[in-house]
Amino acid sequence: MKPKVVIALDVGGTFIKSGLVVDGELLQASCKQYPALADQDADVIIEQFISIFEDQYQFYTVTLGIAADCTWCIGLAFPGPFDYQQGICYIQGLSKYEALYGENIREVLYTRFKTIQHKERAKHLLQADIRFENDAKLFALGVSRLFPNERYISLTIGTGLGSAFIDHASLLNEGPGVPKDGWLYDKPFLESSIDDALSRRGILRLAEQMGALEKGMDVKELAEHARNGNSMSCKVFEEFGTRLAEMLKSYVVEYQPTRIVIGGQISKSIDLFGPALQTGLADSSIVIFTSENVSEFTLIGISRLFDNSLGLR
Known part of the structure; x- marks a missing residue:
């Protein structure tokens, strides 16, 4: 063959x-x-x-x-x-x-x-057969190599928020607890959208509102301040984790995942917002998995586009 x-x-x-x-x-x-x-x-x-x-x-x-x-x-x-x-x-x-x-x-x-x-x-x-798919969905598919029998919600958080709903290594685009096409970014949250509130710009806006944002600072610098003991910077990430949990709660209840997967640049700060996220989802006893190797998993996910059992095109 x-x-x-x-x-x-x-x-x-x-x-x-x-x-x-x-x-x-x-x-x-x-x-x-x-x-x-x-x-x-x-x-x-x-x-x-x-x-x-x-x-x-x-x-x-x-x-x-x-x-x-x-x-x-x-x-x-x-x-x-x-x-x-x-x-x-x-x-x-x-x-x-x-x-x-x-x-x-x-x-x-x-x-x-x-x-x-x-x-x-x-x-x-x-x-060659040429196929395309959303980058956040392909990251989620690639991660399914690690958890082939699990049901999970995958988030890639960076300049925006990408999402995918996975069940036994397959993408779900509809069903209980699954928004249309598995996309969360455009759903209303707080006074804007999930994409606006739970992304790089969401963190920076939150930092500005809480008085923790200094001139020229990005999320990386904000995280460094938090790790160096700056209490206001710590509170920014804690609040971000709390908000992320609040957004996920209804989807966790309806979709019943065993795991939340988080990738993207913001996942590098999971040590700062992860505890508040875990606390906010404590009732579900859900496991949080993070990866900074988004591209590696995405490349593996791309190969799954050509897996006939996946039913994708």
Whole structure:
């Protein structure tokens, strides 16, 4: 049986992280990071994608085997808004990938491969199945490698809040306790939305309101102050953990997860907000799992897009 080789891209606004997943196993030596050209025109962005695909193709053929003996797949974790099934980008007003607005990325990539199919790598990649999915959902799917039989809610907290609801290593987009498409970001919370209140800007606004924010300070510096014993900074993270628990309570009651998974940049401060989060969810006896290896799990999650049992496209 031919090995299934997935060229996986975690497409971010600052960096693109890529790796090869061969028959479900991430090849650590193939993992690379590229500066994103998210503010460039469409041709430049697409050309970079093609270059990364070719780079990974070359890595495989040089170090692991013959390209013709593989089933090639290409998967991209992409921020939204995005029509993941059709492969159409709808990002606008976010200062990243706006040049791709309205483009069918899958068709654009195939068209580009056709123009260079005189090259062996392009000829093989032209036959690849190309799929897309939300980056937060793919992180959650990747984590299911650790907890294949569990039911959990996954959150990626950074510039915004991404979410996914997982049951026995499958994504749920509907059902008891599951918001439409598993997305929490746009749900009302406090005086705004979950995305606005429980994210980087939510923490910084909270710090400002509590008098803990100094000029030029970001979440990293705020956390350093808290770890150095600054009581006001500590209270900011405690309040953030309390608010996060308050938001999750109704979903925990209805969905009945065994675990909450937290990734993203804000997860690096779990030591500061985690105790209040755990206290707020004490009635459910739920386990909190955090990971800073979001991209690694995301790349593994991308490979699962090609798992027929998952029913994703």
